[in-house]
Amino acid sequence: MRDLSSGSDEAGLAPVRYLSEARSASSGVERSSARSARTTGPRFPQADETPRAAAPRSPDTADEPREAEPVTAEVSDATITSFSGISLGADEPANEPEVVERAVVEQRVLRALSRKALSExxxxxxxxxxGLEGPEVEEIVDRLTDLRYVDDRTLAEELTRRLSEGKGQSKSAVGRALSARGIPGDIVSEALDEIDDGEERRVAFEIAEKRARQMGSLDAQTLERRLSGFLARRGYPGGLVRDIVSDIAKRRPSGAAGPRFR
Structure with missing residues (x-):
């Protein structure tokens, strides 16, 4: 009988190992492979690494099964979903114009009117x-005028009082200011009719006299020149300016002349 425990056979047969020894050796190889994989990890191609071309297949291997190649799917606009969760279909434009809501525009107009009176x-x-156009514009304006939120006639009257009495502007300067706000000409004419010649002269004299008291140290010639420019810048006509400046100069005390300036 052959000794099965010996490491070789007289007839040249390969040595026989017990089952436990074979399992131990196999486990050792698996553990070594696992440690190697954990240490090195999978290898990814580098950014500057040129991919290697696949080796040509010989005629002898033409019938051998080939590895399945990865399939790249084309993504179209129909499959893209925006951040808002709205899917863009094939027949829907990617850049759809913003829809202007009438209620939003009305609120913006009301906020503007709460800060400042506006003309139509x-x-x-x-x-x-x-962004609102068409008949809806006139509908909103008509509604605001019916509610008296917009009233060109009232606006013209208030502006006339503030510019004439408050800021001392002339009748012509007030008319230009009203026209610049888009108030119709007939309403402007009605508002200016409240300023007659006597009222315009009174306002001009008051602001000129107040200005003259602030220039008490000037000589008569310099005072007249500066008062004339002051009234002219507010739109008063030349004849009225000369009359008012002459009147103020006559009322000035004789000893009030100071140093002369050019």
């Missing part, structure tokens, strides 16, 4: 700036 022309311009 200014309200129309504000609505157009917010």
């Amino acid at each position: 022309k200014e309200v129309r311009a504000l609505i157009a700036e917010n």
Whole structure:
């Protein structure tokens, strides 16, 4: 009988190992492979590494099964979903224009009116700036005028009082200011009719006299020149300016002349 425990066979057969020894050796190889994989990890191609071309297949291997190649799917606009969760279909434009809501525009106009009185022309311009067009513009303006939120006649009267009495502007300067706000000409004429010649002269004399008291140290010639420019810048006509300046100069005390300035 052959000794199965010996390491070789007289007939040249390979040595026989017990089952436990074979399992131990196999486990050792698996553990070594696992440690190697954990240490090195999977290898990824570097950014500057040129991919190697696949070796050509010989005629002898043409019938051998080939590895499945990865399939790259093309992504179209129909499969893209925006951040808002709205899916863009194939027949839907990617850049859809913003829809202007009438209620939003009305609220913006009301906020503007709460800060400052506006004319009808200014309200129309504000609505157009917010992107609303067509018949809805006139509908909003008509509604605001019916509610008296917009009233060109009232606005003209208030501006006339503030510019004439408060800021001392002339009748012509007030008319230009009202026209610049888009108030119709007939309403401007009605508002200016409240300023008669006597009222305009009174306002001009009051602001000129107040200004003259602030220039008490000037000589008569310099005072007249500066008062004339002061009234002219507020739109008063030349004849009225000369009359008022002459009147103020006569009322000035004789000893009030100071140093002369050019």
